[in-house]
Amino acid sequence: MQILQVGVLGGSGFTGLELLRCLRGHPGVRVVFATARQPDAVGTRRFPGPWCTSEESLAYSVDWVFSCLPHGESARWVTAWADRGVRVIDLSGDFRFPTPELYTAWYGIPHPCPERLAEAVLVLPEWNAEAARDRRIMANPGCYPTAVWLAVLPAVRRGLVDTRMIIIDAKSGVTGAGRPPTERTHFVNVQENFTVYSAGRRHRHVGEIEYYLETWTRTPSRILFTAGLLPVRRGLMVTVYAALRGGATARTVWSCLVEAYAGRPFVRVRPLGEVPTLHDVVGTNRCDVGVVEADEAGWVVLVAALDNLLKGAGGQAVQTMNLWMGWDETLGLPVEGGDA
Ligand SMILES: NC(=O)c1ccc[n+]([C@@H]2O[C@H](COP(=O)([O-])OP(=O)(O)OC[C@H]3O[C@@H](n4cnc5c(N)ncnc54)[C@H](OP(=O)(O)O)[C@@H]3O)[C@@H](O)[C@H]2O)c1
DSSP states (O other): OOOEEEEEETTTSHHHHHHHHHHHTOTTEEEEEEEOSSTTOGGGGGSOOOEEOHHHHTTSOOSEEEEOSOTTTHHHHHHHHHTTTOEEEEOSSTTTSSSHHHHHHHHSSOOSOGGGGGGEEEOOHHHHGGGGTTOSEEEOOOHHHHHHHHHHHHHHHTTOEEEEEEEEEEEEOGGGGOSSOOTTTOHHHHTTOOEEESTTTTSTHHHHHHHHHHHHHOOOOOEEEEEEEOSSSSOEEEEEEEEEOTTOOHHHHHHHHHHHTTTOTTEEEOOTTOOOOHHHHTTSSOEEEEEEEEGGGTEEEEEEEEOTTIIIIIHHHHHHHHHHHTOOTTTTSOOSOOOO
């Protein structure tokens, strides 16, 4: 097996450390460097390194780079590495949208290098991994869009649900917000509390979810999306309410999902009527999806759960690399398990 030399930008953050954990256990990878701004950053205690800054990392020679930097900062390092002929997977939002206008509309800042957006492709491994073949820059979706798309894309593609209004109730553990503490993520505000935020159409993932639902299925789509902060460290759950169309039932939707994910190791469709819990998926790279009947109301309820740091971030990035390399999709990644 070819051994890839890889580097991780932003390795000291929550997603970076989880990615490093997967890469360290991967038989086809050698980690050459990981970056943090300060040599004594908290995360640097948890992985032997070598640690360096993003600037210093350019002295290393690698085949692949993963960027776990914040959006706005990530783009210039992604392009710097792409210019060296290295393949890059960006976990930030900088290369998810194809145009600078969409980026600015949803991220609220000008794109750092708008002329480079056309070089990138957004990869959801279960959906369009082959689209990455000729690209040097690959973006992975955020954790919420990953769960939403895995739950609804097969049914939307088959025309089983009405995309004129899909309602999404989403909740994440606190690691979804990254390491820097804020008033919202303060222990006292999180513990034994539940807060919703970005209700309606304000969350930046609304734009990504709608844009790719439309692009990938050629179906105009509108969503309402409300995020919530769970008093847990990791794990994410979305509950999706969609109106059935064309005589479809919850069972039809469930069969469609079962068929779509047959043979896919990282999406587990639960028996009809059974919904996943966070503990089913935390610590794994799986997204578990449940379908609940509400046929008498003409609606179906889909519930998807995943670990935001694995299937929602670092694990999905390794899965993307595995597929690109033609390796077993599961190399270096936890398939089974969950929390106690
Ligand atoms: N958390 C999630 O569930 C999740 C899911 C999907 C995608 N993502 C995306 O993944 C990326 C990382 O998220 P995270 O949650 O891991 O964030 P995080 O915990 O805040 O980590 C950010 C990393 O980037 C470094 N960094 C921060 N600002 C920097 C700057 N201005 N210049 C250079 N390095 C900088 C940090 O280094 P220091 O140690 O020096 O601070 C750290 O290594 C973000 O773009 C996020 O949107 C996150």
